[in-house]
Amino acid sequence: MRSFDYLQPSTLGEATAHLRSGTEIRLLAGGMTLLPTIKQRLAAPDALVDLAGVPALTGIEDEGCSLLVGAMARHAAVAASPLVRSRIPALADLAAGIGDPAVRNRGTIGGSLANNDPAADYPAAVLGLGATIVTSEREIAADDFFLGLFETALGAEEIITAIRFPVPRAAAYVKFKAPASRYALVGVFVAQTAEGVRVAVTGAGPAVFRVPAMEEALAADFTPSAVAAIGIDADDLNSDIHAEAGYRAHLVTVMAKRAVAAAAKGF
C-alpha cells in the first residue's frame, strides 16, 4: 500500500484546515468503504483526516420536532439509541439492518451519506423523512443532496457534521436484501410527515429517488392497496448480477406495500 499521513484533529476547525492543506486529502470516518478503496488502489490519498477524535461530530440530540444525529454516529449507536427508538423507530430499525455487526460498529451515518452508494440504506431515510444535511459550511435539504451514482452536493472541502431528521407521524423502512452483503436490492422508506407523505427508494436506481405517484396516492389513502397498482418504469433502473431492472421495478411496489403496512401500525 502506498504510504500516507494519518492526521487526528480534535476540532472541526482543525479537520477543515487539514482538508484545505492539499488536494489529495480524504476524510476518514469508519473506513468501511474508504480503506478497501485504498487497498484496491482506487484511491491514493496523501493524508487521511480521522474524524473519530472530534467530539462535536458524535451524539444524538432531541430538538423537539426533530432529532439531530452526529455525522460520526455509528450505525450500532443509532440502532441502540433509546431516543431514536422512541422518536423515529423506523430509523433505529434501518440502522439495525445495515450490513453485519462489524460494519455497524465501524460505519457511520456521515460516511454512508457522503459515499452515496446506490444500495445504501440511510439515503432512503434521509430523503424519505425530508431530513437536512448539516455541513461545516451550510445546510442542505435532502431533495438537493443526492445528485447521482456516488455523487452528492458536497464540496471538496465540506464536512458533514450532522443530520436533522424531522420526527414523522409514522414511518417504516422495508428492504429486500442481497443475502451476502445485506445491501438493499431494493429498499423503500415511507413516511407521513407534517409536510405530507414521502416515499424514497434505494437500491433500484443510480441513486435514491422519490415516487411522486405513490406519495399522491398515499396522501389520499394511507393503505397498502393505494400503491398496489402503481408500477415503476424499469428503463432507468439498475441491472446487475443480483437482479435485473424489471425485477427491481417489481420489488419497488412490493416493498412499498409492506412499508405502508408497517408504518400504518404506528398510528
Ligand SMILES: Cc1cc2nc3c(=O)[nH]c(=O)nc-3n(C[C@H](O)[C@H](O)[C@H](O)COP(=O)(O)OP(=O)(O)OC[C@H]3O[C@@H](n4cnc5c(N)ncnc54)[C@H](O)[C@@H]3O)c2cc1C
Ligand atoms: C461488508 C459490508 C456490508 C455493508 N452493508 C451495508 C448495508 O447493508 N447497508 C448500507 O447502507 N451500507 C452498508 N455498508 C456500508 C457501511 O454502512 C458504511 O457506512 C459505508 O461503507 C461508509 O463507511 P464509513 O462510514 O466507515 O465511511 P468511510 O469509509 O470512512 O468514508 C466513506 C467516504 O465518505 C467520506 N466521509 C466520511 N465521513 C464524512 C463526513 N463527515 N463528511 C464528508 N465526507 C465524509 C470519506 O472521505 C469517504 O470518501 C456495508 C459495508 C461493508 C464493508
